[in-house]
Amino acid sequence: MLVKQIWTGNAYRNFNYLIACGETGEALAVDPLDHGKCLKAAKDEGWTITQILNTHEHHDHTGGNDAVVRHTGAKILAHRNAAGKIPGMSRGLSAGDVIKVGKTVELEALDTPGHTLCHICLKSHTDQPALFSGDTLFNAGAGNCHNGGDPGELYKTFSQQLARLPASTLVYPGHDYIENNLRFTLDREPDNRQAAQLLGKLAGQDPEQAYVSTLEVEMQVNTFFRLTSPTVIAELRDVFPDLPDQPDARTVFIKLRELRNDW
Numbered sequence: 001m002l003v004k005q006i007w008t009g010n011a012y013r014n015f016n017y018l019i020a021c022g023e024t025g026e027a028l029a030v031d032p033l034d035h036g037k038c039l040k041a042a043k044d045e046g047w048t049i050t051q052i053l054n055t056h057e058h059h060d061h062t063g064g065n066d067a068v069v070r071h072t073g074a075k076i077l078a079h080r081n082a083a084g085k086i087p088g089m090s091r092g093l094s095a096g097d098v099i100k101v102g103k104t105v106e107l108e109a110l111d112t113p114g115h116t117l118c119h120i121c122l123k124s125h126t127d128q129p130a131l132f133s134g135d136t137l138f139n140a141g142a143g144n145c146h147n148g149g150d151p152g153e154l155y156k157t158f159s160q161q162l163a164r165l166p167a168s169t170l171v172y173p174g175h176d177y178i179e180n181n182l183r184f185t186l187d188r189e190p191d192n193r194q195a196a197q198l199l200g201k202l203a204g205q206d207p208e209q210a211y212v213s214t215l216e217v218e219m220q221v222n223t224f225f226r227l228t229s230p231t232v233i234a235e236l237r238d239v240f241p242d243l244p245d246q247p248d249a250r251t252v253f254i255k256l257r258e259l260r261n262d263w
């Protein structure tokens, strides 16, 4: 499996991806908003885009579909419940569905509601798994829920699916938010040394050569996986004095999500 991360350089800081089979050169484009950059990258690599996967229905993820289809005839794949929201879908995906790319690549669809209610993450069937996490999981952060989402569903996705993936899983998110997110981590958990070190290393990074985290790193620096940290809970109580003595993880997650909205 070959992966090319494409930095759009736009105001939304989107990352697009090409995932290709090294034997046949067939490629799947994930959220190819910047169709020009995606088509050029495929051409430069000698790859043919045959499929598009939209992680979800927001325009900054689907806005490049028409142009890519026009140039390549690629088929559009997305969550089965996105059929009324994403024009021209050829295949609706459910949890566990496998997408083949060429001869060597298999990607498994995870049904990951929360940012929206029809969001798909892709997990590769490779020795070291890769997760294409759209707007569900960001480096050191979580997707927002104010455009068709639900924080309770997002919590379930994090705790029941993402947290159970292998620690070595590579994380390829839909946006470059890492610097801002690490600052949020340090605001919520000022004694998080790993987050401070990572911010020191990455502040001002060139998103063309972006750092790729693993789930193991996310467990250390992503507040949305650190729901039982005494510091996170104590700091949260300063903001929400009504927080129970031993708040359950779901409550902590939802309060953090609420706080991140106006941070």
Ligand SMILES: [Zn+2]
Residues within 6 Å of the ligand: 056, 058, 115, 135
């Ligand atoms: Zn979105």
